[in-house]
Amino acid sequence: MNEPDPGTDSKRVYDPTEEHEFPDEKLNAILEFVDEDEEITTYLEAQNINAVDRMQYNDHGTKHIEIVRNRALCLYDLLKAGDVDFNGARQQGLDEEDESVIIALAATLHDVGHVVHRNEHVYYSIPLAADILDRVLAEFYDLPDVVRMKGEVLHAILCHHTAETPLTTEAGIIRVADALDMESGRSRIPYEHGGRGINTLSSQAIKRVSLYEGETSPVMVEIAMTNAAGVYQVDNLLKAKLRGSGLEDDIRIVAVNTNENHEQLVERIEL
Known part of the structure; x- marks a missing residue:
């Protein structure tokens, strides 16, 4: 598999x-x-x-x-x-x-x-x-x-x-x-089929989830997104799962906006 x-x-x-x-x-x-x-x-x-x-x-x-x-x-x-x-x-x-x-x-x-x-x-x-x-x-x-x-x-x-x-x-x-299964519309938070609500926009904004060895913690989870709406997805899904997991001090989450037109509201944010 x-x-x-x-x-x-x-x-x-x-x-x-x-x-x-x-x-x-x-x-x-x-x-x-x-x-x-x-x-x-x-x-x-x-x-x-x-x-x-x-x-x-x-x-x-x-x-x-x-x-x-x-x-x-x-x-x-x-x-x-x-x-x-x-x-x-x-x-x-x-x-x-x-x-x-x-x-x-x-x-x-x-x-x-x-x-x-x-x-x-x-x-x-x-x-x-x-x-x-x-x-x-x-x-x-x-x-x-x-x-x-x-x-x-x-x-x-x-x-x-x-x-x-x-x-x-x-x-x-x-x-x-x-919660790490959220790439390209694969959100664990259901979104409105054909809709334009925040769940839809945030879900579609997540393009890649990558895991790296962290500098200040054992793991850094990097979320690449095409617009700032993706933060909603990360905050309400991944952070919610991390909270209470016992791994809060061991996993760092960073969201990176990869929108090529550079009109994004957020370029990099630690969550």
Whole structure:
């Protein structure tokens, strides 16, 4: 599950062939298993029917999951490079290599509840993901660790919803990564179809989301936008997800206006 031609200027896509700031052998094996699993791939396709076809909401299917999982693993890599502590796996007596697995599985399954309904989908995701995790984790872990891994993944899934408070760094990553899918009209905030309201204008203004090693924090998220309306999107989506994630001190958000006619109201703003 890879996005096409991501470029090399920032961390946008997790590449299993590259070297990372964490042990990745188990993660890569599980990613290969998950991407070939018929039940999971069918869920990712089916979960878009309620959201898009029936409710005219934004994409929550395969492409959304692809973006969120890539961003989550790239965030994890940068945060590990910045010596950020990850407590989820550690406090369960699991290994460091299990941190990335928790993140990848939570990112993959966080929206499966959409097959039941868009409304309150996070709570439907829990039992559905639990059944999938029982089967997938048993391929790689013994029973006690299946239970511990399952609990951590489900916690991260639950806490991508802003009404719930992440208690682990792994869960905080999923919450933030979910909001990083906002490029070129892919806003998590639904916009008026054919309209010109602030949601529409701000959503269409976001052109690129890039992750870099920060100078004053482990991660800098740079949002390239074509006009200042994009700030509304960043402020009401990404900042809302970052707030309460536990990663507020580790992630810096910068919005850059790339409007070529230079008539923008904002050229660069730190949020």
